[in-house]
Amino acid sequence: GYRPIIDAFRLFAKTDDSAYTKSSSTIIKTGDFICPSTGKPCSCGASIANEGPSPTDSRTCGYRYKQISYSEINGSSYSEKELIFPPELLLRINMPLNLCGFGGLKWYRPLRLQHVLDLKSCYPEAKLVVGNSEVGIEMNMKNAQYPVLISVTHVPELNVLNVEENGLKIGASVRLTKLQQILRKVISEHDGHKTSSCKAILEQL
Numbered sequence: 001g002y003r004p005i006i007d008a009f010r011l012f013a014k015t016d017d018s019a020y021t022k023s024s025s026t027i028i029k030t031g032d033f034i035c036p037s038t039g040k041p042c043s044c045g046a047s048i049a050n051e052g053p054s055p056t057d058s059r060t061c062g063y064r065y066k067q068i069s070y071s072e073i074n075g076s077s078y079s080e081k082e083l084i085f086p087p088e089l090l091l092r093i094n095m096p097l098n099l100c101g102f103g104g105l106k107w108y109r110p111l112r113l114q115h116v117l118d119l120k121s122c123y124p125e126a127k128l129v130v131g132n133s134e135v136g137i138e139m140n141m142k143n144a145q146y147p148v149l150i151s152v153t154h155v156p157e158l159n160v161l162n163v164e165e166n167g168l169k170i171g172a173s174v175r176l177t178k179l180q181q182i183l184r185k186v187i188s189e190h191d192g193h194k195t196s197s198c199k200a201i202l203e204q205l
Helices: 003-010 044-051 113-122 133-141 176-189 196-204
Strands: 097-100 106-109 127-129 148-151 161-164 167-170
Touching (some): 113 148, 127 133, 176 196
Parallel strands (some): 106 148
Antiparallel strands (some): 161 167
């Protein structure tokens, strides 16, 4: 997930670490090497540049942090090698989960709506999560604490997406890709004045 972020940043950054150090980047007047990992002089670089890395050389920071060319980590080269979802996981039977973590943290994954309601009755302050991005942001940025988390991703009643006479019924756990597919279908099958909100949602997605 972080590969495209790194690749995007490389478009705006110098890819040679030594470009961020002082002029005459690798060897300065005193003969010291500017280490790309610290930006400070060290004695490892000159010998490595002249002799190559030695497995017995303890001064290895210049080699350890050697520059990796963009072509070696270019994520676009993997576009034709997308991995399929493991078939054995598709065949796996879902089971309710109850995990306990550090500091009394509880994480539940119920499979029925009634179980969700029962858990919320026992833990009124429990946080319902699907993608969980919001919880991560709140915990890291706002110092929020959620001792009990309930994942509702596998509750069938919350994954329902139905086209009804007076609109759409969208479950709270419906995936956005599925929602996009249904919206496109609805737009193609109904009059434009009935689907303006669908078009707006689809455009936003």
